[in-house]
Amino acid sequence: MKKIKAGIVGGAGYTGGEMIRLLINHPQAEIAFINSSSNAGNPVTRIHADLAGDTDMLFTDKLSNDIDVLFLCVGHGDAKKFLDQNPVADNVKVIDLSQDFRLKSRDTSGENRKFVYGLPELNREAIRDAKNIANPGCFATAIQLGLLPLAKRGILGEVYTTGITGSTGAGQGLNATSHFSWRANNVQAYKTLQHQHINEIHQSLRQLQEDTKAHVHFVPWRGDFARGIYVTSIVHCALDVAELQSMYELFYAGQAFTHVLDKMIDLKQVVNTNKCLIHIEKQGDKLAIHSAIDNLLKGASGQAVQNMNLLFGFDETTGLRLKPAAF
Incomplete structure (x- = not known):
């Protein structure tokens, strides 16, 4: 089978580096160019x-349309600017x-590209038929995957979430x-209750639960490690834990990378993988949902390659069977 050609813009950053690492080992893709104007040559x-x-390979400041897919590994605001100028x-x-x-509410008047939100566990079929993908944020991915089964059931109300991320975020x-x-040896909260990922989380939850009861109150933390995200969300829930466990397992049945475990999870189980691991536990009427991902893989470049696989009809796991750095 002929390999697809991929271009990478913003190849010098962390997500760009992960994209290169994944694509040079992908059996169905080859990198045509890696763009970085500050590192050209x-x-x-x-x-x-x-x-x-x-x-x-060398970095280049040139672009080519002799490709099948273009990854924009650039900062917020720079992707729209790039497409406007190139x-x-x-x-x-x-x-x-x-x-x-x-965000669907963002003004796209005058643009000829329409983007599908690229969370495979929510929009798999739409991704398969799309031309352009908006890859989800890292915290957004971890939080949403912990909450989607409850939204599907229509029982999600106020959510109180904390999450810690590594310095690569x-x-x-x-x-x-x-x-x-x-x-x-340091931890700090930041962007308390105003993180930029909250709006996309609400957008996805309301895709499954149309009422406006589901509202996420999020406090992110900076952690003293390099990579990974660990999130805990607390919600009120009347269902018993056995029913909830079955509900979560059913929702994610057949998903390649999201797995519901019946024991406590830890960050090292997901670092260097495209997995999201979820564990739930209950005290009284309060449900705690723990979810963990690698912020550079399932939270960024790994999920982008997962979306590429879906776009081009490859097996979803192609190039993404990665072992966690468990020790």
Whole structure:
């Protein structure tokens, strides 16, 4: 079978590096170019030293339409700007990893590209038929996957969520809270109740539960580790835990990467994988849903490749059977 050709824009960042790592090992895809204007002409391995021996490609500031799919691994606001300024051929499928096209309420007047929200556990069939994908946010992925079965049942009300993320979630550029000396042995809340992923979470929940009772109150934390997200959501629920366990298992039956466990989960089970693991427990009328993902894989580049597989009719798991860094 002929391999599809992929282009990567924003290849010097963390998500760009993960995209390169996944695609150079993908049996049905090949990388046509890796765009980074600030690194043009430099070997990819100068930035992504972990790829030494895997590729001899150079970064470029050039673009080509001789591709099948374009990954936009750029910052928020930059994806829309890129598409406005660069003529990407209509036949090229676009998978955007920023937040620019995730919300249906965003003004898209004058644009000829329509984006499908790329959460496979929610929109698998729409993704298969799409031309352009808005990849979900990392925290949004972890939180939604913990809540979707309750929304499907129509019993989701107020949700109180906390979640901790590794330093790679802040991107590769240094700032005061991403230096090792600040992160080490330190935890901090940030963007309390106003995180940018809340709107896309509500959008997905209301796709399953149309009333407006489902509302997420989210406090994210910065953690003193490199990668991964661990989320706990607390909701009021009258159902017993056995019924809830069955409901969750049924909702995710047949899903390639989301698994419901009957024992407590931990972060090391998902780091370096495209998995989301979920565990539920109950005290009185309060239900706690724990979910864990790798923020750079299921929360970004891995989910983008999962979406690519669906777009092009490949097995959903192709190139994504990755072992967790459990020790």
